[in-house]
Structure formats: C-alpha cells, structure tokens
Amino acid sequence: MICQIRGVQYAYRWLQPYNNTLPTMVALHGFTGTSETFVPMFDQKQNYNVLAIDLIGHGQTSVYVHPLRYEIPQLVADLAELMTRLAVSEYFIYGYSMGARVALAWTVLFPEAVAGLIMESGSPGIAAAAERAVRFKQDRRLAIKLMEGTLVEFVDYWQSLPLFSSQNELPETQQMRVREGRLRQIPFGLAMSLVYGGTGKQPSYWGALANIRCPILYVAGEKDRKFQEIGLRMKEIQPTITYQVIPAAGHCIHLEQPRMLLQNINQWIKGIDVTA
Secondary structure, X not given: OEEEXXXXXXXEEEOOOOXXXXXXXXXXXXXXXXHHHHOOOOOOOOOOEXXXXXXXXXXXXXXXXXXXXXXXXXXHHHHHHHHHHOOOOOEEEEEXXXXXXXXXXXXXXOXXXXXXXXXXXXXXXXXXXXXXXXXXXXXXXXXXXXXXXXXXXXXXXXXXXXXXXXXXXXXXXXXXXXXXXXXXXXXXHHHHHHHHHOOOOOOOOHHHHHHOOOOEEEEEEOOOHHHHHHHHHHHHHOOOOEEXXXXXXXXXXHHHOHHHHHHHHHHHHHOOOOOO
C-alpha cells in the first residue's frame, strides 16, 4: 500500500490483517533493508498489529525527492502523519539499527501517540559536534563511492564490515536472500540516506533520553559489544530502560535469532497497559 505525504510516497504493509481492537506496532528496518525484512519474524499472528514501513530511499518508498526530505526530523514528521492518516492513535515503535535511530527520534519529537519504544541495535546518535562532523565526512565519502561504483561493489563492501560478521554463520540461502534484497535497492536512495539520514547528519538525542516518559526496551546481540555498551550508556541516563542481551546474536538480531527476540519483545509488551 502507498500513502503520499508532502510529495513522498511511503510504502507500507500490514504483516497480518489489521484488527482495530488490537494495539499496533510500527516496524522500521535498517539501512539497505525494507519492510520485507520483518516478514520472517512476524510470520505468525501476534496479539498486536504489525505495520512495516519502507523508509525513504528504500524499497517501494520514494527515492528521487529533495535530499532534505531524508533528514531524520523530516522523516519522522512524515511517519507520524502516516499514522494519523491510518487513524492509529497510539502505537509501539520498533526499529532496527537505522530504523532504531528513526524510532527514537520519532519518540522524542512526536511522543503523544507512542505507547512504547523498542530499539534493536540502535543509537541516540553522536553527542559531540566535532565527532558528528567527522562521521558526516565519512558518510559523504561512502555515498560518493556508492554513486561512482556499482551497487554490487557497495553491497560487497557493506557485507564485509565486522559489524555483520556473525551473519556469515547463517545458512547460505538466508544470506543470499539478504544480499538479493540489498541488490534491489536504488543507489541514489542509499546515498541520500547516508548523507542526510546518517549518524553524522542526525541530531544527537542523548540529551533527550532522560525526558522520555514511555517505556523503552533496548536489545543488543551477545556478539555486538559496541551496541551493548551504547545500550548500557543509555540506561545510565534513563534508568527505566529495559536492557536485554540476546544470546548467540550479532548486530541484526531479528535475522539471527528471530524467535528469541520476539519472545523478549512479547514478554515486555505484556507488561504495558495500552489501548488499541
């Protein structure tokens, strides 16, 4: 399904038939992913609706729009408007990696409708302006490399990053599905996501953590020490965060240990009072 918001066409899908008597979870994928990435994890009916969205520059959502529309504050304003158009007044937001950054920004900037926030391997951004500037230059160089080379070369590079090394232990057929999904992306969309929606461009939300009032679940993989440490730093600032480490998983937990992750999410949701 497609909804046009301020000139951007957002593609979204309900992963089970929508039931207005159940609460809703919005699922946001990571960089080079799409809404399809969540289909295997939510292959069985849950006690809540699951709305998976293709973020700008990815999947079936618009790619060739003004680059400033890729900025995180602009993106989350669109996503909040999408929920208004769909007449969903309250919802959980679940995001992975880039999607987790978007989910946190959404919770900070449009908190009224957010019943709870789930961050899988996510970050509030980079606190120091000088470090953000360095990262922005790195993201821009990577985007130029992507536009000047081939998508195959970029995907080869991206998959070789140490952050994703644990995915080499997955069955070959599963690895190929992930790769094929990445190769269906449009280079311009990925490049704009890096430059305008990347960690170097995104505002830091570290200072906003203490003011978040909705419940937060943060999950990191046992093999992903970097994001374990980020989650622990977040919990120091916002002690109400539920922090969990998923065994035998790296950065992409929903790919490597989907059943275990889903069990943890569902158990956490059971403890939250939310209306449909």
